[in-house]
Amino acid sequence: EQLGHEVRGGNWGFSDVGQVEWAYVPMAEILDRAKVKADAKNLLFWSGVDGPDTGRPMPMSEIFSRLEEIGLAFGMNGVDLPPDHGGPVRAVVPGWGGAASVKWLTEIIISSTKGFWTRMHTKEEAYIGPDYPPEKPGPDDEFRGVTAQDIRGQMGTWLKVKSHLTIPYTMKKSEPPEGYPLKQGDVYTMPAGKHMMLGYAYSPNGIQKVEYSLDGGKTWTEAPIKDPLGLKYRWVRFEFPWEATRGTHILATRATDKQGEVQPDAVPFNELGINCNAVPKFEVNVTS
Known part of the structure; x- marks a missing residue:
């Protein structure tokens, strides 16, 4: 499931990424x-x-x-x-x-x-x-x-600039892959209060900045990047504090690489779903 479309994907579920020497x-x-x-x-x-x-x-x-x-x-x-x-x-x-x-x-x-x-x-x-x-x-x-x-x-050749949070994405139309922490239609739930939200960003060109939104993409704030390696082709970590209040929220992240490529709001439909780098939006239910 991507951007409201059913896609076939592959045997890796959502995707797989690794960083090795x-x-x-x-x-x-x-x-x-x-x-x-x-x-x-x-x-x-x-x-x-x-x-x-x-x-x-x-x-x-x-x-x-x-x-x-x-x-x-x-x-x-x-x-x-x-x-x-x-x-x-x-x-x-x-x-x-x-x-x-x-x-x-x-x-x-x-x-x-x-x-x-x-x-x-x-x-x-x-x-x-x-x-x-x-x-x-x-x-x-x-x-x-x-x-x-x-x-x-x-x-498919070069990978595209991407970012995502370390919380599960709600699958509304598709059956999630085996082992996924949410069932179809379920929304990730967390308690109200102060949280440090974590995420990853990647581009073959290196990451220049990462932004986050707490209102579904209406407004954006730059997130601090954690990059202890400084190596070509590596991913980077980012984090930002969030004072979560009761209710349903849409969190989003957006990365820009060192060549100025920015994650788009949408991408052309691809029935295989590979290399989709549209801005990810995570629905979160905050309880008291």
Whole structure:
């Protein structure tokens, strides 16, 4: 459920996000050893063990622009890359949606003539809707597990600036995913009094500021940002005090990244629901 629309989503429920320290070999080293030609156009990260059709293509222009950032990870948080996180080797593509960082990597294919089409960027991490004209495959393109008829929109790439509070969102139209703390239609409840509200914000470009609203987005106040790391691609925490009074309130948050991109009030409909970064509004019932 997003902005009043039913969306399909994926097997992660609302979404998933992580922040880790990788040990990895940058693509600069990989491409140098492979002696890749200068006219290379497309790359495919492929897993031959994560089902029959798991892979993700990328334009080589994107690889060339971040040769030291994109790479192959073999370690995570000071230990060998765990199997659950794609060990022994996985791709790492900071700033893009998670499907680009293919786990259990077994193959890398680079082509100067053809593109690649897979389930991961046509049926899962894609934008499908009236505002997203379908991409067109080339005559020599390779299809793995999909056909040209499966290309109904545009590939998801860079993540967008987002923010949210650490309280559950009310699901009015959809059945919440398993383990969610609220049932369909339930509103988060908290006692009246002074509370410190916590939240997170993220953008591949870094966060410039976060604002919060206590009246459903009519007025905004800047929130202090807690950023102990100061690292590229990291998320930040923010907090603000709230003297909650009895009744129903609509709290909202809005982030601005370091390139000036601001969370919008609404986004075009995407039937898959991915990368929705509209201003989140949290309904809260305050009791005495």
